[in-house]
Amino acid sequence: MTTARLSGQVRLRAARARTWRRTAPPRLMGHALAAARRGMAVFPLWPRSKTPSLHGRRDCDGTGVCSAGHLGWEQRATTDPDLIRHWWSESPSSNIGVACGPSRIYVLDLDTAHGEQAPEPWTGARHGRDVLAQLAEQAGQPTPATFTVRTPTGGLHLYFRVPADSPLRNTTGRVGWRIDSRGQGGLVVAPGSLRRNGSYTVAHRGPIEPLPAWVADKVAPPLRPEPEPEPLAPTTPLSDIRRRRYLETVCAGVAHAPPRTAHDALVRAAYTLGRLVAGGEFTDDDARASLHIAAHHRRIPAHEADAAVTDGMTAGSRYPRQLEDRN
Structure with missing residues (x-):
């Protein structure tokens, strides 16, 4: 092979490499990579769904990544760009899940009223954000401003940073009407994902701020009262x-x-x-x-x-x- 022909092939391969680097990844893969760059541990969901597509415990055959024991979506969620590219190359239409615990984030899920009248003491509220604003006023604090995602149904996901050892888990209605939360053991759907009724979009692109202390107090699990000592006298067991x-x-x-x-x-x-x-x-x-x-x-x-x-x-x-x- 002549030197000229060899150098021509080298230039061709170099040109192809430059083209590959300039080519944008598929849309959802790009959103997954962007979330990972923010420090979010992601994993695939079924297309147009909020359900993890990684196999569950019942379907685990104990091989591959699960050879030492089953790993669920929370354990397999990652920020590794190579693994993310692999997952979304295999299924480019998969939605994007964010595992809150491994990502060290806590998310407030503010929902719309969906036609329901707000109960006391939230009379007049039409959205979870109205309730959060009322709670902030009662605490003498500003309404939290942080990285925020709008859901297809008009809800809002407010992302906050928490320590890696945060004990905060998921709650439903504990903070207030139309306010849920996701922490350890929970997931949220990342921006860019699609549902039948629309897409998840970034509503506020600011940094992910630390979880305010007054909000952490609201979502902390209630202290359990110490049970009364059980009588030691013999009892008749139930049938x-x-x-x-x-x-x-x-x-x-x-x-x-x-x-x-x-x-x-x-x-x-x-x-x-x-x-x-x-x-x-x-x-x-x-x-x-x-x-x-x-x-x-x-x-x-x-x-x-x-x-x-x-x-x-x-x-x-x-x-x-x-x-x-x-x-």
Whole structure:
């Protein structure tokens, strides 16, 4: 091969490389890479969906990245641009999920009224942002301004920085009417993602500010009162039938929880059953299965239900108790 021909091929390869570098990545891949540059750990969602597309525990075959144990979307979320390019090359239309815990962010989800009248003390509010403004005024603080994303339905996601060891988890309505939040164990949909009714767009492109202390106080889990000491006197144990009915009653409180209270109801039920599992009344498997069935009936996403059940049962296990026949 002549020197001229060889140098021509070198120049051709160099030109192709320059063209590849100038070519913009597919639209959603570009948004995923942009989120990662902000420090957000991302992972793919099903197209036009809010549901993670990475395989779940039930579908895990224990190979590849899960060879040492199943890794869920929260553990696999990444800022690695090469892995992000791989994922979105495989599925260019996948929406983008942000794992809040690994990203060290906490997100306030402010929703629209959707035609509902605001209850007391939020009378007159038409959106979660109105409630947040009222809460800020009561705290003597300005309404938080931070990186904000507008959802397809007119809601707002306010992103805040939190420490890596932040204990703050998801809440539903704890802060106020039409205000939910996402933290450890939670996800949000990143800007650029598409739903049937529109797209997620950046509403305020400022930096992600630290979570204000007064907001952190609002979303912190309430302190649980110390349970009364259980009597040491012998008690008559419940029959298996009555024990099963008790389990069904506790879980029914989750399945039929009022709107926007199901998550907290699930945590409370898990706490109650966690105490009884520790006391030997139920097996861990029976309690978890019943709680997950109730959560499914109440349409709580499986990943949120798993975190809520684990948190509640772990807390309850520190205070074992037993049932007794009071008849």
